[in-house]
Amino acid sequence: MSDVIKIKRGLDIRLTGKAELVFGQAEMPELFAVKPADFPGLVPKLAVKPGDKVKAGSVLFIDKYRTDIKFVSPVSGEVQVVNRGERRRILEVVVKSDNQNEAEDFGALEVTKATKEEVTEKLLSSGLWPFLRQRPYNVVANPTDAPKAIFISAFDSSPLAPDYDFIISGQEKEFKAGIKALNKLTEGGVHIGVNNEMASKPFISVEGATTHPFSGPHPAGNVGIQIHKVSPINKGDIYWTVQPQEVVSIGKLFLEGVYDASRIIAVTGSEVKKRSYVKTKVGAAITPYVNGNVEEGSLRYISGNVLIGTNVGKDGYLGSYDSQITVIPEGDDYEFMGWAAPGFGKFSVSKSFFSWLCTKKEYRLNANLNGGPRAIIVSGQYDKVLPMDILPEQLIKAILTEDIDKMEQLGIYEVAEEDLALCEFVCTSKLEVQSIIRQGIDLMIKEMS
Amino acid sequence: MKALRQYLDKIKPNFEKGGKFEKLHSTFDAFETLLFVSNKTSKSGVHIHDAIDSKRTMAVVVLALIPALLFGIWNTGLQHFLALGQADADFWQVVGYGALKVLPIVVVSYVVGLGIEFMFAQLRGHEVAEGFLVSGMLIPLVLPADIPLWMVAVATAFSVVIGKEVFGGTGMNIWNPALIARAFLFFAYPSKMSGDLIWVSGMSKGEGIVDGYSGATALGDAAVGKMAGLADGGVFDLWNSFIGIIPGSIGETSTLAILIGAVVLLVTGIGSWKIMLSAFAGGFVMALGFNAIGANELMNVPALHQLCLGGFAFGAVFMATDPVSGARTEKGKYIYGFLIGVFAIMIRVFNPAYPEGVMLAILLMNTFAPLIDHVIVQQNIKRRLKRVKVNA
Numbered sequence: 001m002s003d004v005i006k007i008k009r010g011l012d013i014r015l016t017g018k019a020e021l022v023f024g025q026a027e028m029p030e031l032f033a034v035k036p037a038d039f040p041g042l043v044p045k046l047a048v049k050p051g052d053k054v055k056a057g058s059v060l061f062i063d064k065y066r067t068d069i070k071f072v073s074p075v076s077g078e079v080q081v082v083n084r085g086e087r088r089r090i091l092e093v094v095v096k097s098d099n100q101n102e103a104e105d106f107g108a109l110e111v112t113k114a115t116k117e118e119v120t121e122k123l124l125s126s127g128l129w130p131f132l133r134q135r136p137y138n139v140v141a142n143p144t145d146a147p148k149a150i151f152i153s154a155f156d157s158s159p160l161a162p163d164y165d166f167i168i169s170g171q172e173k174e175f176k177a178g179i180k181a182l183n184k185l186t187e188g189g190v191h192i193g194v195n196n197e198m199a200s201k202p203f204i205s206v207e208g209a210t211t212h213p214f215s216g217p218h219p220a221g222n223v224g225i226q227i228h229k230v231s232p233i234n235k236g237d238i239y240w241t242v243q244p245q246e247v248v249s250i251g252k253l254f255l256e257g258v259y260d261a262s263r264i265i266a267v268t269g270s271e272v273k274k275r276s277y278v279k280t281k282v283g284a285a286i287t288p289y290v291n292g293n294v295e296e297g298s299l300r301y302i303s304g305n306v307l308i309g310t311n312v313g314k315d316g317y318l319g320s321y322d323s324q325i326t327v328i329p330e331g332d333d334y335e336f337m338g339w340a341a342p343g344f345g346k347f348s349v350s351k352s353f354f355s356w357l358c359t360k361k362e363y364r365l366n367a368n369l370n371g372g373p374r375a376i377i378v379s380g381q382y383d384k385v386l387p388m389d390i391l392p393e394q395l396i397k398a399i400l401t402e403d404i405d406k407m408e409q410l411g412i413y414e415v416a417e418e419d420l421a422l423c424e425f426v427c428t429s430k431l432e433v434q435s436i437i438r439q440g441i442d443l444m445i446k447e448m449s
Numbered sequence: 450m451k452a453l454r455q456y457l458d459k460i461k462p463n464f465e466k467g468g469k470f471e472k473l474h475s476t477f478d479a480f481e482t483l484l485f486v487s488n489k490t491s492k493s494g495v496h497i498h499d500a501i502d503s504k505r506t507m508a509v510v511v512l513a514l515i516p517a518l519l520f521g522i523w524n525t526g527l528q529h530f531l532a533l534g535q536a537d538a539d540f541w542q543v544v545g546y547g548a549l550k551v552l553p554i555v556v557v558s559y560v561v562g563l564g565i566e567f568m569f570a571q572l573r574g575h576e577v578a579e580g581f582l583v584s585g586m587l588i589p590l591v592l593p594a595d596i597p598l599w600m601v602a603v604a605t606a607f608s609v610v611i612g613k614e615v616f617g618g619t620g621m622n623i624w625n626p627a628l629i630a631r632a633f634l635f636f637a638y639p640s641k642m643s644g645d646l647i648w649v650s651g652m653s654k655g656e657g658i659v660d661g662y663s664g665a666t667a668l669g670d671a672a673v674g675k676m677a678g679l680a681d682g683g684v685f686d687l688w689n690s691f692i693g694i695i696p697g698s699i700g701e702t703s704t705l706a707i708l709i710g711a712v713v714l715l716v717t718g719i720g721s722w723k724i725m726l727s728a729f730a731g732g733f734v735m736a737l738g739f740n741a742i743g744a745n746e747l748m749n750v751p752a753l754h755q756l757c758l759g760g761f762a763f764g765a766v767f768m769a770t771d772p773v774s775g776a777r778t779e780k781g782k783y784i785y786g787f788l789i790g791v792f793a794i795m796i797r798v799f800n801p802a803y804p805e806g807v808m809l810a811i812l813l814m815n816t817f818a819p820l821i822d823h824v825i826v827q828q829n830i831k832r833r834l835k836r837v838k839v840n841a
Contacts, residue, residue: 013497015497159497232836234833234836234837235837300490300496302496306495306496306497307495307496307497308495309496311496326496328496328497330490331488331490332488332489332490333488334454334485334486334487334488335485335486336450336453336454336484336485337483337484337485337486338485338486339486339502339504339505339508340504340505340508343500346500347499347500348499348500348501349499349501349718350499350501350505350506350717350718350719351716351717351718352501352505352506352509352717352718352719353500353501353505355500365497366490366497367490367491367496367497368486368487368488368489368490368491368498369487369489369490369491369498370486370498370499370500370501370502371486371487371498371501371502371503371504371505372482372487372489372502372503372576373576374503374576374578374579374619374620375578375617375618375619375620375621376620377503377506377580377619377620377772377773378506378719378772379721379772379775379776379777379778380721380772380777380779380782383779389829389832389833390829391778391825391826391829393777394778394822394826394829409830409833409834410826410829410830410833411833417494421494421495424494424495424498425495425497425498425499426499426501427498427499428499428501428502428503428506429503429620430498430502432492432493432494433494434493434494434495435493435494
């Protein structure tokens, strides 16, 4: 194990509503959906129509421009509906589960003897490929690339995040098999970022992986920050990233020859009554986990965490990359003279609210903007929560002016939306930082291809 | 509160598009959001936001200015009665006179400035930005008490329109709007902004002033070589300058009141400690340097005393720290603040025609702030390029 990498700049937002480390009882939902919007930049091409029978691992749609990248059904059953939005854009492909758990057989493979091409081929055909994402840009990896290394963050530092030590324990065998397979894909080896304050039992001393211990506040657990600290991305470099549960799925593919979409997710948030972990699958409807399990009032249902998750609504589906559901109050009401209140119950990085005196308190925050959008006024706010050698404000301005050279010079290759999510949280001017970063990334992809 | 909310909801449609008072939409919105934090929730990106907003930020700065304002009101009255030779005037007489002189200036500044802001917000279809809440308080505090109100109005209008709105409004301006107002008056109406007669209320009329009372500021005296007041026990000795019972612009005299404001800004984290600290450091170092040379009378003023005179403290605490017109990179803030301090003392010492160098130093550094940032940004870029070379 190498030296501890201390993250100094950042912020832990103390929210109330962490999940207890127990498994809750909930039925599997009937409906599952795969959403093209989970994969930025993807143009999907449908491979099924409503009424088609599918198994776990059957292709639902493919990437129109990289046709060997397939997106598959997490369960066996029948395609119920393809929901479309504006201009017939595909929003979600919904599969109704038959509870049979039938799966396509892709055949097990002894990884140690396999070549890179065989591993790639297996991941592509089984639909597990989209879980490999590349930096720069944080998009689905390109199968023909040779990444410098593969990075896995074994802990999530975001608010109310699930505990991967807990989730992966019991699945160590599959995890190890997954790491072996990933090692075939890169010459630079697999790197795992672990939390120095946690035991990280499933992750340390995994054969074929280097661990890097991190300490400090969020975003220490973001894989982008970890890459930046271990081996920053330069122009032309490509790194791949995977999440721990996805490594388990990859391991199962090589051990058993099936696409197993199982996930353990944390049901969290101040408005959830029984907060616990539940066993489910990628794309599951969240209804069984929240129905009758939430407080009264106008609520926001988020797949993922409060910083980078997606507002999916009460009847929405778990996102492909998410291991968490968060329910918070919507906060769509007016607050009398809220900006002038002493603010003991308000969370703020600035000490202009008296809540800074209570250092241990956990907050029940809602989705209110707490103010109107303004031009950028205050300076230095972003720098305090971005532990990278990057000037966030200048990068954002380069993106807004579509100055490609400047974006490149200021480090657009090193960031993804999630890395600057805290900048958006602290922003006095309520700038939509994450969507600006994505605009910049989209522009880079367009210009560079 | 419910009744008020219901009333607002009832009249709101009148101000929406197509409503009777459509043209007052921005104005309505400004008052509505002042009374109630909006019910808008996040649409993209993060689902929770920090409780701070632009209103809170500006309100904290205004709060930090209150000690200087209150002291200014009292001191305006005090200096007036001193000039009349009535040192025995009671507290309420003093405050009453000061309030009568100062509050109208504050009101004029706010009414004119906000009026123009509301108009521009409506034209642009924006929400009204809160920046002027601060500028509107800063402007009166950097003016002498006897300034005619119409000049306040003209200067405020000039600073809001030419200093800010032509660049795109709050957040886009190059120079500090309040200093633009002062600079405008200084160059357009020098007789009302400089000299010995304008700093004490009533002096310019000259009625009932006791014989031999000059009304000059410390720096005015020093510029013509009268150093007696600055010596220990003089009218402008270190203690009096620190407390602020000396003639000068309304809010600038009391270093003590300004420091109370500085504490508010620093504790809340709204003012940059980097700029404040380095501005004072720059001024102090420069003054020490001049002490060593000692070529003229002003060079010999002790460094600490220099920092308490004129608008130095006020400028360093409230003007230099304006994030919009100042340096925006963290390292750049040290350079920016330091040079403000250096230039303020340098102009003060070398050019007796402008004994007040702080305003010009800050405006100058406002102009150069983007250049300082550019240097810092280039350093970051170079580091990134170097990394590639090391790896290659």
